[in-house]
Amino acid sequence: MKKFGNITLFSITSLAFIVIYFPIFVITLLSFNDSTKDYTFVGFSFRWYIEIFKDDRLLEAIINTISVAVLSTLIATIIGTLTAIGINSLKKNMRVRMMILNNVPVINPDIVTGISLMLVFSLLPLSFGMGTMLMGHIFFSTPFVVLTVMPKLKELDENLFDAALDLGCNRFQAIYKVIIPSIKTGIIAGALIAFTMSIDDFVISYFTTGNGFQNVSLWIYSRLGRRNFSPAVYAYNTLVIFITITILTVVNRLNNNKSIKIKRRLKEMKV
Amino acid sequence: MKKLLSVFVTLLLVLVLAGCSGSKETLYVLNWGEYMDMDLVAQFEDEFNVKVVYDEVGSNEEMEVRIKSATTKYDIVFPSDFMVDKLRQQGLLNEIDFDLLPALDEVSIMDDAKAMYENEAYAPYMVPYFWGTIGILYNIDTVDEADLTGWDIMFEPNDYKVGMYDSARDSAAAAFMYLGYNVNTNVASEIDEAEAAMINAGFDLYAEENLKKLVITENLDLALVYSGDYLDEYYAADEEGTRINFNYFVPDITNIWIDSFVIPTISENVELAHEFINFFLGFDVATANAEYVGYCPVIQEVFDLLATDEYGYNIENYYPFPEGTNRVMYRFISDERFNRLNQLLSAAKSSN
């Protein structure tokens, strides 16, 4: 019975991996296709990987995507963490109200958020471009950071901050040296979500950009089905996945090596 | 906290300002995808020591939204005829100063093209760029050419897999022409009939740029496309030396469109915009550009040179307005009518 249950669970998990990875597999396949044709595999080639560096517009879009993602993640994580600390210290009513406000961008359809941002930005004396797109990304990724940090803060002892002050820390030190380290996992999770939201975004970028500033999603959108749609973007996508999985594997190895070997052996014996 | 905030604010300011700084004069161009040779744009940048910021969109309406929202202050945009008129009516376009376009003295606009817009109220606001038709792209292996009698092949029940262009104006125009009505009709009963015809036709697919590829791969048998879609694929296949398994059928009556240079009122560099237009009207540049884009140029001298066996553009359907055919241009009637056409398309799309 238990074995049967495990097999079922294992099959469902495999199915999930297949459904999620199938498009990635196809993109990878196309990135090695020695042709612009996407319906037949002509031959194996690395040419699209080289093409990434030859296509100025694409390369620029890639750099833009990564800079906006890194900057917005950095800023959203800082703002989100500090805000969460602030919200956590509010009285209950205020706190719930803040959380509702915080959740608006999370639950609003992207297209509504995008148009809203365009409206506000065009009322302000701003030139559309990287700055506005970055602000847009910060706007919709910060709430996720707040949401991931809040539960960690709740687990903290309420007197921790005061105790730190009593022990001679000033406020910065108390936050920086006492609170932040104890909510580290929440912050990292929040940063990862913020990065994910930014690197993949199309709708909000579409409405908040201007003056020729393009990210990869906008690049794809403006070229879909056209002659100048270069399969180099498949190569870029494959590289992103490949690099992430490699980093993940290495980190995983290092972590595993740290853990005590006997423990692992014991586990294996049990199984 | 304060420190962090000030770092953040400074960073943001730097980034926002970085967007608008830069010593060179900048020209903002909004065009259709693959509709200009970027090497020539680079040449313009060098010759005039300016920077060109070049954006691409997929529809006339998107151009209108971009001009109105003014998130980028475009100097040059390339809308089609009816959209030029709509933009003009809303006061969004500058009149063209033809004195600033000396290149026009060296070349002449084709008579047939000129006749289409010459007497229109929007003529002083535009300089023509390329022109073409809408028609039916079909796979020669799966479609019997004897069936190609007119627009009925798209609307009457048959075994073909038919793709429709996901554009309210073009799909409705095809329906009007099938029914024998004017493409610019605003008679409620005629529009209702077109809606019924579109629902009845039960198209297999609604798409945009990917229609041509779907016909070539036999995923569709035929589809409504722009002449440029056909020419694009023709050149691509010709270049690669693959067999051309598709053709472009233009029924006796169809829509003709002229895309033009216009200068929106949001432009902050009208003079440079004129220089840009003038540059692309010059014979050599216009020839190189027409060779790259592949659409039929509006400049007679360029056409005469390209449409010869030597240049290889001596192909059927390159010229959009052969003698003895019937061509009509869209007009901007009203927003209400356009909304109605969109409802018609949505109704047809969601009917099956």
Add this chain to the structure above:
Amino acid sequence: MSKLNKLALPYFIWMTLLVLIPTILILILSLSNLDIYTLGSFTFNLDAFSIFSRPEVQVAAKNSIRLSLAATAICFLIGYPVAYYLANIKSSNKTFFVSLLIIPVWSNMLLRIIAWEKLFFPKSILNMFGLSFDLIGTDTAILIGMTSMYLPFMVLPIYSVLEKMDKSLIEAAKDLGANNIKTFFKVILPLSLTGVVSGTIMTFLPSMTAFALPERLSGGKTLLIGNIIEDYFMKTANINAGSLISIILMVIIIFLFILIIKFDKEGETLI
């Protein structure tokens, strides 16, 4: 920690600016003939409400609810077992596997949608493996696509709840004579409900308002409410009608959200 509540203030101002102003603007737009680009004088009217008599809007509303409910149900039925399986495997690679499930989200969503689109046509690159699908235009295509895109967002929150769950509770239930099935329904499922709610929101909302995905995978024939909004804002410039739908969506979502807060007092269930 009450001394820290000032930290929430800048965020409060920033969010108010970027949430309230556009919301008010969208509300006015939906009830008047205000021109969004000139923001000149306007009169209130209820013209926009006429869209609800349009059959395509009714069909889109039905499609949205039907398909997003179905997609959410599928994601739950696959996602819960996956989360359960991953949370309970006795392997030091646990986090590695969970991360693997998330990584595809970093690749571009538009590209992944196009990849599915290509595969669902009879003539595709899959023919080289002897496979051919003819699914474009079917609900199956849309549901597979949605599952592929949103499944990670269902698995992640459930996993993090299950992972933290006190295993001794399960032991205790079993000691008290509950069988596996009973333990699951009486102990595990109720305790993981917050994760399920977050996962449901994170899959339901984006699938309901998606527009690129249904458009590409249905061959343009299955319109969702997201497509109607996109059409009104981008194609027909009927911004007043688009705003009305956005506002109604917002009201529905906020209503749902208040329901959730009733049951999770802090409104932090989202992640």
